[in-house]
Amino acid sequence: MTKFSLSGNKSGENIELPVLSGTLGPSVIDVRNLYAQTGHFTYDPGFTATGSCASSITYIDGEEGVLLHRGYPIEELAEKSDFLEVSYLLLNGELPTSSEKEKFEYTITHHTMVHEQINYLYRGFRRDAHPMAVMIGVVGALAAFYHDATDIQDPYHRMIASHRLLAKMPTIAAMAYKYNVGQPFVYPRNDLTYAENFLHMMFAVPCEDYEISPVQARAMDRILILHADHEQNASTSTVRLAGSSGANPYACIAAGIATLWGPAHGGANEAVVQMLEQIGSKENISEFVKKAKDKDDPFRLMGFGHRVYKNYDPRAKVMRQTCHEVLEDLGIDNTMLDIAMELEKIALEDEYFVNRKLYPNVDFYSGLILSAMGIPTHLFTVIFAIARTVGWVAQWKEMIEDPEQKIGRPRQLYTGPSSRPYIPIEKRS
Ligand code: SDX
Numbered sequence: 001m002t003k004f005s006l007s008g009n010k011s012g013e014n015i016e017l018p019v020l021s022g023t024l025g026p027s028v029i030d031v032r033n034l035y036a037q038t039g040h041f042t043y044d045p046g047f048t049a050t051g052s053c054a055s056s057i058t059y060i061d062g063e064e065g066v067l068l069h070r071g072y073p074i075e076e077l078a079e080k081s082d083f084l085e086v087s088y089l090l091l092n093g094e095l096p097t098s099s100e101k102e103k104f105e106y107t108i109t110h111h112t113m114v115h116e117q118i119n120y121l122y123r124g125f126r127r128d129a130h131p132m133a134v135m136i137g138v139v140g141a142l143a144a145f146y147h148d149a150t151d152i153q154d155p156y157h158r159m160i161a162s163h164r165l166l167a168k169m170p171t172i173a174a175m176a177y178k179y180n181v182g183q184p185f186v187y188p189r190n191d192l193t194y195a196e197n198f199l200h201m202m203f204a205v206p207c208e209d210y211e212i213s214p215v216q217a218r219a220m221d222r223i224l225i226l227h228a229d230h231e232q233n234a235s236t237s238t239v240r241l242a243g244s245s246g247a248n249p250y251a252c253i254a255a256g257i258a259t260l261w262g263p264a265h266g267g268a269n270e271a272v273v274q275m276l277e278q279i280g281s282k283e284n285i286s287e288f289v290k291k292a293k294d295k296d297d298p299f300r301l302m303g304f305g306h307r308v309y310k311n312y313d314p315r316a317k318v319m320r321q322t323c324h325e326v327l328e329d330l331g332i333d334n335t336m337l338d339i340a341m342e343l344e345k346i347a348l349e350d351e352y353f354v355n356r357k358l359y360p361n362v363d364f365y366s367g368l369i370l371s372a373m374g375i376p377t378h379l380f381t382v383i384f385a386i387a388r389t390v391g392w393v394a395q396w397k398e399m400i401e402d403p404e405q406k407i408g409r410p411r412q413l414y415t416g417p418s419s420r421p422y423i424p425i426e427k428r429s
Pocket of ligand 1: 229230232233234263264265266268292293299300301302303304305306307308356358361362363
């Protein structure tokens with residue numbers, strides 16, 4: 001086994017730490033015995049160079065712009081697969097046979113309804129509540145509905161919780177939208193595909209039939225594939241950490257939704273469209289690029305940059321193509337797409353962005369497609385959450401089944417006061 005030598009253990013001698021190698025990507029220095037041998041912790045705010053687990057689900061090569069799910073390139077899955085098939089792959093490790101796929105689709109389809117009591121939860125929210133706040137509340141509340149399957153050490157219980165979450169997220173999301181716009185909830189239909197069902201629950205009304213556009217259903221399915229999983233991102237790491245304590249799986253996914261909401265993470269798709277609306281015309285682009293480069297200005301170019309990708313996010317490439325397809329299908333001459341394309345061109349020629357390897361990420365184009373499909377901006381991150389649920393659940397399941405995993409409990413570099421005596425209030429200045 002490769003070793004990593006380090007000087008400075010407690011008695012000043014050199015120590016050797018094991019180096020572990022995976023299938024692809026960087027090897028890791030196993031520091032589990034570092035404190036015992038040296039009295040030192042590692043220090044890595046934001047975990048920029050820290051591996052939190054071993055995982056076989058998703059591989060990202062940030063330098064090359066590569067994204068593999070169980071070894072399959074995202075570009076191929078987006079073009080040739082569908083979201084439920086990718087979900088099966090993420091959860092089980094292999095693409096399903098036709099009978100396995102048919103059984104999985106049947107199982108998920110027949111879990112899409114929520115308990116009728118769930119309907120009443122929405123009434124506790126203001127109609128104008130942000131749908132991500134509603135999602136956190138309602139998904140977390142599922143923990144109160146399924147006491148029959150919360151023994152997470154039981155593989156069957158883990159499977160049923162996974163299927164329920166994957167199946168019910170679109171229903172809960174569409175109900176949040178209907179509650180927001182004051183329309184009646186629309187029940188799922190078992191004759192529709194996953195993406196078709198979501199569009200149906202979002203836009204159907206009791207007064208007339210709702211015709212699903214095949215182009216929009218395919219675009220929605222592709223958006224779900226592109227957002228399904230992404231290694232140890234912030235929200236997935238949250239789900240793993242929450243799950244490591246043995247917490248209820250529905251509560252863990254609610255924690256993931258909360259993390260995804262941030263504008264630095266999944267909330268960026270909403271922020272991109274707000275930014276493009278703020279820019280308003282191509283003539284204003286240079287002013288905003290200047291703001292993004294100004295260290296004294298907190299403004300960042302939303303949809304640009306990534307902790308791992310230092311090349312074009314492969315998902316953004318597929319998203320840009322899908323954007324053109326949907327806008328063409330809808331016959332929309334989209335000013336915002338023109339601004340986005342011009343902004344991308346200018347940024348990718350600007351040395352500030354080139355030197356920092358800031359490229360468009362998955363969020364840069366997704367909002368434009370969702371806007372064109374009539375989905376309100378504040379629902380964009382909700383759709384990201386629908387897609388990422390299968391990634392969160394697959395990673396949660398892998399963590400529970402990993403014999404090396406234990407409760408997550410990081411340490412720190414303490415910078416506070418040394419021990420000091422209590423001061424009675426009358427003696428405080
Ligand atoms: C997602 O982790 C994942 O995998 C996430 C995700 C997933 O699928 O789960 O891919 C989904 O969250 C995509 C990212 C969406 N967020 C945004 O688009 C928000 C805008 N982007 C940034 O906030 C930023 O790029 C991050 C948060 C995405 C990454 O930040 P890092 O890795 O902490 O990088 P950094 O802040 O250290 O930036 C490095 C430099 C800094 O400048 P200097 O200090 O070197 O002078 O680049 C600058 C930053 O100021 N910079 C930007 C910028 N992003 C980074 N400057 C202007 N605009 C930007 N968008």
